Amino acid sequence: MATQIVKLRVWDIDYLDTEDEEPEAKRPRVETMSDEEEEEEEMNILKCKKIGSVMRKGRHRVVSMATDETGSVLACHGTDHILEVFSLPSTEELRKHLAKRQKRLNKKLKDEDAEVKADLKLEDEISHANNVKLSAKISSFDIILEGPAQTKVLALLNNNTIESCCVNQRDKNGEITNSQKLMMAGHRTDVRTICTSSDNTAILSGSGETVKIWNRSTLQCIRTMECDYALCSLFAPGDRIVIVGTKGGKLQLFDVASGVLLETIESHTSAVWGICMAPDKRGVVTGSADKTVKFWNFEMVSDEKYSDSSKRLSLEHVKTLQMDEDVLGVKYSPDQRYIAVALLDNTVKVFFTDTLKFFLSMYGHKLPVLCLDISSDSSLLITGSADRNVKIWGMDFGDCHKSIFAHDDSIMCLQFVAKTHLFFTGGKDGKIKQWDADNFEHITTLTAHHAEVWSLTVSSAGHFMVSGSHDKSLRLWERSKEPLVLEEEREMEREAEYEDSVAQSGEPVVAGETNIEVGLAGKKSxxxxxxxxxxxxxxxxxxxxxxxxxxxxxxxxxxxxxxxxxxxxxxxxxxxxxxxxxxxxxxxxxxxxxxxxxxxxxxxxxxxxxxxxxxxxxxxxxxxxxxxxxxxxxxxxxxxxxxxxxxxxxxxxxxxxxxxxxxxxxxxDQIGFNIAGLQFMKGHIEESQEVQFFMDASGQYNKKKKREKKKAILSIKT
Incomplete structure (x- = not known):
């Protein structure tokens, strides 16, 4: 296994003098240099010499380096959280340090007659001060010297956070002071779950580290609560408590007003993929990868941490439905007669809610069903699968009304619009599409996300929709009053498909695959x-x-x-x-x-x-x-x-x-005349102002080097 270079190399730069020119008469006559020798001559006016290396503390490659305006501090970082700070003493400080070293050396050798002159080492000019550990990996940074040993660091982290702190160069522990962070209110990881409150004024979004509550009208984040990896969520009745299902199999209850975690329930032994509230608002049902569907009732319990005088909402486990495969989603029918369960074996099974007896099995998907929903009149069930198809089923007999190839990748979420048979789907292709389940028509496509769409929710009145994506953003979509003409939508889609086909039809020319020497460089677009x-x-x-x-x-x-x-x-x-x-x-x-x-x-x-x-x-x-x-x-x-x-x-x-x-x-002829005129003007300017253009100076330096090389060759031959 190759080891990373953990040192900084230091180079000394010398600017070469190009003014010394040798008279033409003194130039030795030697044979003309070959083309290979002329190519070796570099057009440089400076010379770099390696003088040593400075060892780093980090074990990762250096990503970037920077110094302050005074050149007193040097800092660098790798691909981790650590920022390494080095001190660069001034000339006066180095002179004092050299005088002290010479004094100690003279004192040590006072009995001897020999005189020894002290020298500065590389460690004296570049000394390691300390390491600063920031809260996340560093993307870029800048530093400012605020005092004799005080350095201010401003760093951009890879989680879209700007962190500012002060570092004392004399503190070898690397402790930072006045640490501040500037961050946007959004999530730092994928938005995996979204739900709305009953009055449609608040929006809940959950990700890998936090649950956030948003005000829909102002689009401001009003609460941020740390949680486990959230996969599903809902508002409890009254909108004062939210319930979050996590990847670790837990149900976490948060108080919206205070933003405090009220209770953590060890509900399942594996990830909770689905949660749904009962239509009578008396409980919820959860489905997990531990092959169980559990039913919970709401109950009021006393909690001294919550309040001394009032009770809070909690969950009580009532019954369990054991399945043969992992449960990927659960859904109550709005009339509360049935409960539909999506399984890992590519099927959806429907049970009676009261007796939990088996009613229907819907099969036809080639890959697991990842999401499902039931219309508000309990007549249709839609399923979205990893096979990129949406299937529309009848709840009476379990027959498949239509199978639609909906997305270019797995379908991760879908939901009916209340009191209609219109529904939205979101997929890993980054698109959100609206469909008509009665006429089996595609209505429109929404393409604002830049990555996979993990979740979406439609308001109870159908006036707006919220979607969350792998691009860590939430998108709020509002229903407009403008009429939507399907023919125009289809025409726009055909134009987009035509542009894509035109862009992909022409292939770039590959060297060696054409009969002509030069081919067209681009594609037909x-x-x-x-x-x-x-x-x-x-x-x-x-x-x-x-x-x-x-x-x-x-x-x-x-x-x-x-x-x-x-x-x-x-x-x-x-x-x-x-x-x-x-x-x-x-x-x-x-x-x-x-x-x-x-x-x-x-x-x-x-x-x-x-x-x-x-x-x-x-x-x-x-x-x-x-x-x-x-x-x-x-x-x-x-x-x-x-x-x-x-x-x-x-x-x-x-x-x-x-x-x-x-x-x-x-x-x-015109171009040649212009070039000759420019050369004449150039010579006139050089003669009148006694200046030389840079390229001419470089050329003269190269000629000087060639003459020196020819002299060396002649001296060897003679």
Whole structure:
């Protein structure tokens, strides 16, 4: 097993002098250096020399380092909670330290005649002060020196918390003072359970470490209570107490007003995956991975810790229903006649509530059923499974009305809207979808979460919905008054699917898999298709406007007088251009350079013919020669066979052959003239202001190094 490097390496930097130049006459004549030797010469103006290493206390790789503004403190951290602080004494402090060391050394050697000069060690210049342990792993930090030995640390932790503290460099224990944290009110881990109060004013959310109560109207967190890993939850009658089922098999009762844990009940021996309140509000039922379904009644008990005069709510175990498989969810029917249990064996079993006798078994899923719900009229049951299907069942006979492929990954939560047969589903694909259980139609898709949706709840009146996700966020969705047209939703979905298919249809060119030396660098996307459509529309307008101008010239010739010009197209006026050719050039320049080839590749060949004629106009007029030649050469390379076999295009290609060479030569001459002018201006500036540009200084330094190397070679040969 490889060991991590636990030391900091220290380097000394020397800036090299490049002013010393050797006269031309004194340069020795040696053979020209090979290309390999010239490549070894580095264009550097500084020199780094390793002077030692400083040992660290941490055992992880260094992620980042920083110093304060004065350069008196150095700090670094790895992939853990520890921030290591080092002291960097000033020059005056080092001088005093060296004087004390020399004094001690002279005192020690006073009887001897030899004189020994004391030296500073690396440990004197960089000394380890202490280690600071923060509350979570460090993402980044900054430090400020507030006093002679007091350092203030501001760190961003990986749980989205900003922590500030003060560190005494002389305290070797690494104790921190004035520790403060700035954090948002949200969760630090996945939001696994959500429920609403009976009056829909409060929202409960539970995660791996806390349960939070939120005010729906202000969106503010009003209570935060530490708990075990929460998997399910509900508000008890009266909304004063919440019940949370945990991964360890416990039921935890919290008081909302005080935010205090009232009681922890060892209800199950494994994770509590489901909890549901009885419709008569007299108790709850829980389902666990220990293969049991337990029924609990509410009771009032005296608790001195809670109150001396009043009683609080508690749970009393009434009966247990033993199952053959792990229970993944439980649900009462609203009429309280049945209780449905989702099992690990991919089935849902329905029992009578009063006698617990078996009533129905619903099977058809290929993977375990993760969530279920029953409509408010107790006529339909819906199940969501890890096989990505939602099944709609009839409660009378247990027949499957419809199986819908709902999500691209496992369905983690679902719930009916009260007094309707509409329901919402949430899956690991990060989407929330609304469905109609009567018509088996998909209504809409909500895509705001960035990760798996673990839980959702719909208000009792159906006015809003809350969802929780692996992205540690809660999303509040409110029902709008705008009408929703299913045809428009389907059209938007088809457009999104088309964009995805277009983006995935083109594969990037892989080296060695094409017959040409250079291939297209990108994929075909919706942007390249839009670019091709833009070029085709511009070509159509160009042809129409050009034909209109030609007809106007013929009429002027026939009548022998100047006629008023035709009214230009509104697009020409909008782009403030005077001719169709100029408009065509503007539209071509609007296509992104990275998408130009792909857009031209999509063009049909009939448009390629018109495009070549337009490019001839551009090149003949001297407009954007580089862009025009790029388009021309690409079209010739792609459609070479069809162009050479087309008799109409042969004279066009012949004219382009000469015009392109002439225009490119003119452009090359112009660029060369500009470069020569810039070099002349550069020499004039250097001569008048007596300065040298950096690249020239580096080049002179490299020449100096080469001359020194040649001298060494000559001295060896002689």
């Amino acid at each position: 919706i942007e390249t298709v839009k670019g091709a459509e833009k070029i085709m529309e511009a070509l159509e307008l160009y042809k129409e406007e050009t034909l209109k101008l030609e007809q106007h010239e013929e009429e002027c010739k026939q009548k022998g007088k100047e006629l008023p010009p035709p009214t230009p197209h509104p697009m020409l006026l909008a782009h403030n251009v005077s001719s169709p050719a100029r408009f065509m050039l503007v539209m071509l320049k609007k296509v992104r350079s990275s998408e130009l080839e792909e857009s031209l590749l999509v063009l049909p060949f009939s448009y390629v013919i018109d495009m070549l004629k337009v490019l001839e106009v551009f090149i003949d007029s001297g407009w954007e020669i580089e862009l025009s030649c790029r388009c021309l050469f690409f079209l010739l390379r792609v459609h070479h066979g069809q162009i050479t076999s087309n008799q109409v295009l042969l004279p066009v290609i012949d004219r382009l052959r000469t015009k392109t060479v002439d225009q490119v030569n003119k452009l090359r």
